Amino acid sequence: MAGILLPEKISVARLPIIGRDLFGREEDIAFLDRAWANKDVNVVTIVAWAGVGKSTLVNHLSVVTWNIYRAMLEDSCSGRWA
Numbered sequence: 001m002a003g004i005l006l007p008e009k010i011s012v013a014r015l016p017i018i019g020r021d022l023f024g025r026e027e028d029i030a031f032l033d034r035a036w037a038n039k040d041v042n043v044v045t046i047v048a049w050a051g052v053g054k055s056t057l058v059n060h061l062s063v064v065t066w067n068i069y070r071a072m073l074e075d076s077c078s079g080r081w082a
Contacts, residue, residue, distance in 0.1 A: 022060050025053070032061050 022029070035041045046054045 022053070022056060025057060025060075028057055029060070032057070036061070036065070 032044065035044045046058065048054055
């Protein structure tokens with residue numbers, strides 16, 4: 001694309017460090033689960049101060065969602081979902 005300068009390499013060191021464990025975020029997880037299941041919701045914005053766990057929360061949701069999808073795919077491929 002003309003006029004757009006893109007980095008030659010994306011540095012992994014610049015990515016946020018994401019924790020694995022969530023503590024006390026049940027209400028937030030439930031909200032995101034409801035939003036994900038609602039076909040009328042297209043965008044969810046998470047706004048908070050730095051360091052409160054926004055990236056960890058989104059990472060948790062993505063890992064859980066991927067694991068569910070992967071299990072469904074494996075079931076589908078093995079003939080359990082006919």
